[in-house]
Structures are given as structure tokens and as C-alpha cells.
Amino acid sequence: MSDDCIFCAIADGDIPGRIVHETDTTLAFLDANPLAPGHTLVIPKAHHERLNDTPPELAADVMTALREVTIAVEAAVDADASNVAFNNGEAAGQEVPHLHGHVIPRFENDGGHPIHAIAGDTPDFDDDELDAIAADVEAEL
Numbered sequence: 001m002s003d004d005c006i007f008c009a010i011a012d013g014d015i016p017g018r019i020v021h022e023t024d025t026t027l028a029f030l031d032a033n034p035l036a037p038g039h040t041l042v043i044p045k046a047h048h049e050r051l052n053d054t055p056p057e058l059a060a061d062v063m064t065a066l067r068e069v070t071i072a073v074e075a076a077v078d079a080d081a082s083n084v085a086f087n088n089g090e091a092a093g094q095e096v097p098h099l100h101g102h103v104i105p106r107f108e109n110d111g112g113h114p115i116h117a118i119a120g121d122t123p124d125f126d127d128d129e130l131d132a133i134a135a136d137v138e139a140e141l
């Protein structure tokens with residue numbers, strides 16, 4: 001529990017949420033400002049700000065819950081597909097600093113965009129630059 005965290009307050013039952021799924025470690029509830037019918041958030045009950053600081057087993061629990069919720073939400077609102085994504089950090093658009101995965105139902109010709117639309121100016125790398133970036137990432141793992 002983190003003081004002043006709205007999602008911790010929902011997880012603790014201190015403020016109401018339209019809860020649709022719960023496990024020992026995760027909770028899913030409707031987004032209060034949905035981008036589509038059935039827009040749902042999946043959180044770990046424990047307060048972790050980003051995927052980066054979430055323990056691996058808990059991150060796996062969130063992924064498992066995301067999968068189950070995605071299947072249920074698509075069925076409930078008769079969606080054709082969904083975007084399942086995290087805004088992972090403030091610079092990426094994260095406004096609530098408690099890890100949450102979005103399940104956003106999508107419909108044929110709904111006027112939305114693929115996840116590629118989130119980027120600003122896109123870079124244009126040559127093969128050598130891509131090789132160098134891949135090597136840098138691999139070295140961090």
C-alpha cells in the first residue's frame with residue numbers, strides 16, 4: 001500500500017471500483033474513463049510503479065490475469081480484437097504510478113490506430129545502428 005495511490009485504494013476497497021476479476025495477487029476493474037466499452041485495467045495488488053520494479057513472479061501473475069481478462073472482455077463486448085498495453089513510466093504517458101495493464105477492446109473500422117501510433121518522430125536506422133542497439137540491449141541482460 002502506498003499513501004495517496006488511487007489504485008492501492010481500489011485494491012484495499014477504500015474507494016469503489018467496478019471489479020471484474022481478482023486473484024490473490026492481482027485485481028482487474030473497469031477504467032473510469034474508457035477509451036472503448038469494456039476498457040479494463042489489470043494491476044498487481046501490491047504497489048509497484050513500473051514493470052521494471054515489479055518482481056518477476058508478480059509480473060507473470062499480471063500477465064496471466066491480463067490474458068484471462070482480455071478473453072472475457074472481448075467476449076463481453078463482442079470486440080473483434082484488443083490492444084493490451086502498459087504506459088510504463090511518466091515519459092511514456094503513465095499518469096497513475098501503480099503498474100497497470102490496459103485492455104482496450106477494438107472493433108473493425110472503429111477509427112482507432114495500432115500501437116505503432118504511440119511514437120512521436122520515428123527514427124530511421126541503418127543495419128549497423130540496429131546491430132549496435134541490439135548488442136547494447138543484449139549486454140544489459
Ligand code: 5GP
Pocket residue numbers: 006017018029030031032033034041086087093094095096097
Ligand atoms: P495511465 O495513463 O496511467 O496508463 O492510465 C491511467 C488510467 O487510469 C486512465 O485510463 C484513467 O482513466 C484511469 N483512472 C484514473 N483514475 C481512476 C480511478 O479512480 N478509477 C478507475 N477505475 N480508473 C481510473
Ligand code: ZN
Pocket residue numbers: 001002005006007008009046047048097098
Ligand atoms: Zn499503488
